[in-house]
Amino acid sequence: MAVRRPVRTAARNGTRAGSGGSDRRAELLQIAAGLFAGRGYAQTTVRDIADEAGILSGSLYHHFSSKEQMLHEILQDFLGRLLERFTEIERDAQDPRQVLDQLVQHSFTVIHETPEAVALYQNESGALSGQPGFEYVDQLGRKIEKIWLRALTAGQKSGVFRADVDASLTYRFIRDTVWCTVRWYRPRGRFRHEAVAEQYLRVLYGGLTAP
Amino acid sequence: MAVRRPVRTAARNGTRAGSGGSDRRAELLQIAAGLFAGRGYAQTTVRDIADEAGILSGSLYHHFSSKEQMLHEILQDFLGRLLERFTEIERDAQDPRQVLDQLVQHSFTVIHETPEAVALYQNESGALSGQPGFEYVDQLGRKIEKIWLRALTAGQKSGVFRADVDASLTYRFIRDTVWCTVRWYRPRGRFRHEAVAEQYLRVLYGGLTAP
Amino acid sequence: MAVRRPVRTAARNGTRAGSGGSDRRAELLQIAAGLFAGRGYAQTTVRDIADEAGILSGSLYHHFSSKEQMLHEILQDFLGRLLERFTEIERDAQDPRQVLDQLVQHSFTVIHETPEAVALYQNESGALSGQPGFEYVDQLGRKIEKIWLRALTAGQKSGVFRADVDASLTYRFIRDTVWCTVRWYRPRGRFRHEAVAEQYLRVLYGGLTAP
Amino acid sequence: MAVRRPVRTAARNGTRAGSGGSDRRAELLQIAAGLFAGRGYAQTTVRDIADEAGILSGSLYHHFSSKEQMLHEILQDFLGRLLERFTEIERDAQDPRQVLDQLVQHSFTVIHETPEAVALYQNESGALSGQPGFEYVDQLGRKIEKIWLRALTAGQKSGVFRADVDASLTYRFIRDTVWCTVRWYRPRGRFRHEAVAEQYLRVLYGGLTAP
DNA sequence: CATGAATGAGATTTCATTCAT
DNA sequence: AATGAATGAAATCTCATTCAT
Numbered sequence: 002m003a004v005r006r007p008v009r010t011a012a013r014n015g016t017r018a019g020s021g022g023s024d025r026r027a028e029l030l031q032i033a034a035g036l037f038a039g040r041g042y043a044q045t046t047v048r049d050i051a052d053e054a055g056i057l058s059g060s061l062y063h064h065f066s067s068k069e070q071m072l073h074e075i076l077q078d079f080l081g082r083l084l085e086r087f088t089e090i091e092r093d094a095q096d097p098r099q100v101l102d103q104l105v106q107h108s109f110t111v112i113h114e115t116p117e118a119v120a121l122y123q124n125e126s127g128a129l130s131g132q133p134g135f136e137y138v139d140q141l142g143r144k145i146e147k148i149w150l151r152a153l154t155a156g157q158k159s160g161v162f163r164a165d166v167d168a169s170l171t172y173r174f175i176r177d178t179v180w181c182t183v184r185w186y187r188p189r190g191r192f193r194h195e196a197v198a199e200q201y202l203r204v205l206y207g208g209l210t211a212p
Numbered sequence: 213m214a215v216r217r218p219v220r221t222a223a224r225n226g227t228r229a230g231s232g233g234s235d236r237r238a239e240l241l242q243i244a245a246g247l248f249a250g251r252g253y254a255q256t257t258v259r260d261i262a263d264e265a266g267i268l269s270g271s272l273y274h275h276f277s278s279k280e281q282m283l284h285e286i287l288q289d290f291l292g293r294l295l296e297r298f299t300e301i302e303r304d305a306q307d308p309r310q311v312l313d314q315l316v317q318h319s320f321t322v323i324h325e326t327p328e329a330v331a332l333y334q335n336e337s338g339a340l341s342g343q344p345g346f347e348y349v350d351q352l353g354r355k356i357e358k359i360w361l362r363a364l365t366a367g368q369k370s371g372v373f374r375a376d377v378d379a380s381l382t383y384r385f386i387r388d389t390v391w392c393t394v395r396w397y398r399p400r401g402r403f404r405h406e407a408v409a410e411q412y413l414r415v416l417y418g419g420l421t422a423p
Numbered sequence: 424m425a426v427r428r429p430v431r432t433a434a435r436n437g438t439r440a441g442s443g444g445s446d447r448r449a450e451l452l453q454i455a456a457g458l459f460a461g462r463g464y465a466q467t468t469v470r471d472i473a474d475e476a477g478i479l480s481g482s483l484y485h486h487f488s489s490k491e492q493m494l495h496e497i498l499q500d501f502l503g504r505l506l507e508r509f510t511e512i513e514r515d516a517q518d519p520r521q522v523l524d525q526l527v528q529h530s531f532t533v534i535h536e537t538p539e540a541v542a543l544y545q546n547e548s549g550a551l552s553g554q555p556g557f558e559y560v561d562q563l564g565r566k567i568e569k570i571w572l573r574a575l576t577a578g579q580k581s582g583v584f585r586a587d588v589d590a591s592l593t594y595r596f597i598r599d600t601v602w603c604t605v606r607w608y609r610p611r612g613r614f615r616h617e618a619v620a621e622q623y624l625r626v627l628y629g630g631l632t633a634p
Numbered sequence: 635m636a637v638r639r640p641v642r643t644a645a646r647n648g649t650r651a652g653s654g655g656s657d658r659r660a661e662l663l664q665i666a667a668g669l670f671a672g673r674g675y676a677q678t679t680v681r682d683i684a685d686e687a688g689i690l691s692g693s694l695y696h697h698f699s700s701k702e703q704m705l706h707e708i709l710q711d712f713l714g715r716l717l718e719r720f721t722e723i724e725r726d727a728q729d730p731r732q733v734l735d736q737l738v739q740h741s742f743t744v745i746h747e748t749p750e751a752v753a754l755y756q757n758e759s760g761a762l763s764g765q766p767g768f769e770y771v772d773q774l775g776r777k778i779e780k781i782w783l784r785a786l787t788a789g790q791k792s793g794v795f796r797a798d799v800d801a802s803l804t805y806r807f808i809r810d811t812v813w814c815t816v817r818w819y820r821p822r823g824r825f826r827h828e829a830v831a832e833q834y835l836r837v838l839y840g841g842l843t844a845p
Numbered sequence: 846c847a848t849g850a851a852t853g854a855g856a857t858t859t860c861a862t863t864c865a866t
Numbered sequence: 867a868a869t870g871a872a873t874g875a876a877a878t879c880t881c882a883t884t885c886a887t
């Protein structure tokens with residue numbers, strides 16, 4: 002049986018119990034997130050995760066009470082941090098356009114930095130919403146939606162954004178485009194994430210029609 | 213994998229739609245598509261499909277050789293029809309802008325008319341691409357991509373579309389926005405599908421910035 | 424065939440006997456071999472094996488990845504050992520007649536000691552040969568055949584065996600007679616296995632006609 | 635659907651209801667025998683037989699009440715005719731040696747002419763013996779055994795066969811060798827069935843040792 | 846005589862989870 | 867913290883057989 006070197010990412014701050022204690026938990030969550038994102042939560046077996054971690058599946062239950070708990074921790078961590086950052090952006094920016102700019106830019110940054118969590122959320126949130134125990138997914142989702150909507154409607158009111166399209170439709174268009182990027186964006190691909198953000202904003206604001 | 217697997221004759225289960233044949237097959241595929249779209253392919257059990265059809269799960273195997281075969285038939289039918297229609301649009305339209313208009317409009321029509329197939333493709337194609345036996349998914353996907361790309365680059369060359377954004381990035385932005393619509397579009401909702409198409413095209417062409 | 428089949432690591436279920444490892448595996452294989460031999464591989468259910476072992480059928484899959492894998496391990500072990508011993512006999516014996524003597528005697532010993540594996544091979548090899556994954560059955564069978572054939576032709580050349588019968592026909596006659604014994608030989612029956620071997624060799628060498 | 639030319643053997647007398655009526659039955663039994671012999675009775679599905687006959691599996695039940703009935707008809711026909719011919723041989727031959735000659739020769743003829751039935755009997759009789767409804771298999775088998783044994787012991791008594799080997803052991807050796815031939819004998823192979831018989835008898839009577 | 850749809854019992858396999866060591 | 871064995875529920879699939887048309 003081959004010894005498996007644990008995969009360790011640079012930016013992985015302690016998920017639980019602030020003390021530097023449970024390093025292993027974070028590693029395992031990282032592994033799980035990658036697998037959940039890659040093949041889907043339901044299609045990932047506890048054994049897949051354990052294999053990748055170099056232990057037996059039963060041993061995972063020393064760290065987590067269930068497979069679902071792993072999902073919860075990953076999603077809560079992701080959504081919590083996202084909402085936190087979006088809230089700061091709304092608070093600190095100076096006008097709707099700047100809010101929108103930064104929301105989009107930060108989104109692309111998150112896709113760049115934690116693609117697994119984004120893909121996981123993107124792929125599973127539909128099936129999760131409404132499931133008992135996953136109420137927070139919709140709740141945080143709605144809070145995030147409100148931030149975007151406030152920026153859009155404020156922009157329409159102030160005359161900087163066009164008012165002949167429905168704001169919530171526009172929100173959905175933007176949200177879907179931005180987050181779907183995770184499906185094809187490759188960190189070492191032709192475009193860096195800042196460039197993707199920039200080009201998207203250019204089309205979004207200016208339109209496809211040549212000026 | 214069974215030892216001594218009997219060699220089946222080719223004709224078995226090959227009554228592909230079109231021969232005016234088996235009505236029941238089509239009904240069953242319809243039911244399966246709905247369930248696959250709703251809860252995901254892997255999360256849909258053969259029993260779910262059979263229950264919905266009012267038969268026993270084993271009886272499904274009179275019509276289809278496996279659950280996977282049902283998926284194949286649904287996807288191939290969907291992608292085949294889509295490519296066919298897109299090809300006609302490209303052939304018949306008069307300029308790149310008209311091609312793009314109609315590609316977008318037809319996409320929203322398809323989302324309206326067969327949301328199950330669209331949702332299925334949207335949710336599963338990621339995990340499917342690369343799987344043995346599903347090569348056609350990527351193949352047809354690439355053919356469709358080429359149609360959109362030809363319209364976009366032609367428009368850039370003829371000066372009608374802005375040339376300072378990468379065409380393939382733009383394609384992905386549009387594709388993701390359009391198809392993701394299936395996640396929230398409701399046939400009897402606030403906007404009819406023509407309205408969604410129209411508003412999307414307005415932002416896409418004119419941009420979000422107020423004129 | 425499942426969609427999204429997770430890629431398993433090679434090391435899974437690969438604790439092949441020999442590493443002194445898992446005793447339980449060997450026990451289970453023993454049980455399986457007995458049942459396979461008794462009622463045929465296809466007629467033996469995984470549940471039969473599990474029942475006999477006192478566990479639930481699903482639990483077998485902790486040790487083996489499939490019913491077929493159990494068959495493989497039994498057959499490979501049997502054929503491997505047989506070839507090994509036959510090779511030694513050919514190497515160490517002093518003349519063709521001695522080789523043939525010992526090949527026959529060892530065969531009857533194997534029938535006596537591991538009748539399950541012999542019966543299994545005897546009953547299933549016909550249907551197995553040609554099946555994908557079972558190539559080794561024919562391969563090892565051919566290697567064994569060559570050993571017998573070398574002894575027979577060498578004996579013909581040296582004048583100790585009659586030369587007016589085809590060697591490969593003779594090989595088949597001997598092989599079939601010897602191995603078929605497993606169908607009726609009973610360890611506690613009227614004849615001990617050495618006696619069966621002796622009487623067979625007497626007829627084989629001397630012929631049925633009274634001297 | 636391809637029209638399948640019915641495979642018709644020369645010697646195929648009406649199995650049932652003397653009137654030349656059920657031709658189709660005989661065809662179907664022929665097909666079934668071929669498949670049963672090829673993959674084993676249990677491994678042959680009713681659908682396999684129907685496929686090969688160019689009809690649907692349900693339609694077989696117009697001709698036979700069950701899959702097992704097909705097996706019965708094939709086996710009874712085979713064993714009945716075999717016993718009949720063996721009885722004639724014993725009655726008509728002039729001495730034990732001639733009986734044995736002709737029993738062996740006829741066996742090889744039967745292997746040549748109806749290999750399917752022989753292979754079927756050879757492969758399944760073990761599992762069948764003892765099963766309710768299959769008592770005739772053992773019964774006829776025992777009658778056949780007695781014919782051979784009478785020839786062997788008579789030959790021993792009259793001094794033509796060696797008496798220092800057990801007659802029933804010898805019977806088993808001969809029986810196994812002869813019938814096992816069906817596993818490798820090919821009608822268009824290197825040796826015709828008469829040649830196989832002749833060479834076998836040469837070794838059997840004269841022994842392998844060079845004279 | 847054959848079709849086409851279905852039954853129902855039982856097969857193999859999957860997998861989250863538990864627990865004694 | 868981890869192993870190794872097992873559970874138990876549920877999934878996919880097989881197949882002889884029935885029966886209305």
